[in-house]
Amino acid sequence: MNYFYVSLGKVGKVATWIGGPVVVAVVVMLKMGPTMKIKFCAALAAGALLSSGAEAATLKLDGYTAGVKNVTVSASPVANTPNPAGATGFNISDQSGSLGSFVAWCLDIGHYLMGVGDTDEYDLTTDPFSNSFGLTQVARDRVQAVFDANYGTLDASDSAQATGFQMALWEAAFEDDATAMSMSDGAFIASNAASDSLASTYLANAIAHTGSSRYQMSFFEISSLDENRGRYTGQNLVTVSEVPLPAAGLLLLTALGGTAFVGRRRKS
Secondary structure, three states: EEEEEEEOOOOOEEEOOOOOOEEEEEOOOOOOEEEEEEEOOOOHHHHHHHHHOOOEEEEEEEEEOOOEEEEEEOOOOOOOOOEEEEEEOOOEEOOOOOOOOOEEEEEOOOOHHHOOOOEEEEEEEEOOOOOOOOHHHHHHHHHEEOOOOOOOOOOOHHHHHHHHHHHHHHHHHHOOOOOOOOOOOOOEEEOOOOOOHHHHHHHHHHHHHOOOOOOEEEEEEEEOOOOOOOOOOOOEEEEEEEEOOOOOHHHHHHHHHHHHHHHHHHHO
């Protein structure tokens, strides 16, 4: 994740490419205090690539967002699920130059990711996944809800949070459609002492989440291999980009920023 800092009463502008035209996100600090830290998903470029029609990428594993923690998997519908399974977020960079660097997560527990410093060839897909456990529409909606309800406040550099979030994604992706999401019951069961409570909280937040999507998901699938591939042939991934505010929302934030700035100057 990237961090952007703005001082009290000032307006920061962040330009991002979304499918070609520049969208300017106006960030306004309305809380009291010397600075306000605002998270931006480094995967905005993934949304741009998906929108532009590009489909292939050479991805490199630069490292992990936090220490990899072992998760005990007691039940799984996915063939060749390892036990324990390592869980954390992945720092990825696109060596073909279109995506830059971003954070990705595993939706393919039956296969192993490349080693740190190694690369694999990936395709963007809108139908995850053809060469591993496929996601139903219910599963995709659940994964979307896990991101929408939690990603804005997640600290992926914290190992307990990163592990718990990855556990919640696995549960959302692999649980039976007719079964409520739970880390301790159903078709997929997994545990980690330091992250069980966090994973359950992330799932509860996802279940309670309503409203429109805050993030656009992009699915990366290992290129040129089918479902019969070996378990060490690479892992399918998901990343997200923030859905840009509509023009009306940006204008409102701009107006609020001006109000906050004037109010601050009058007090000083």
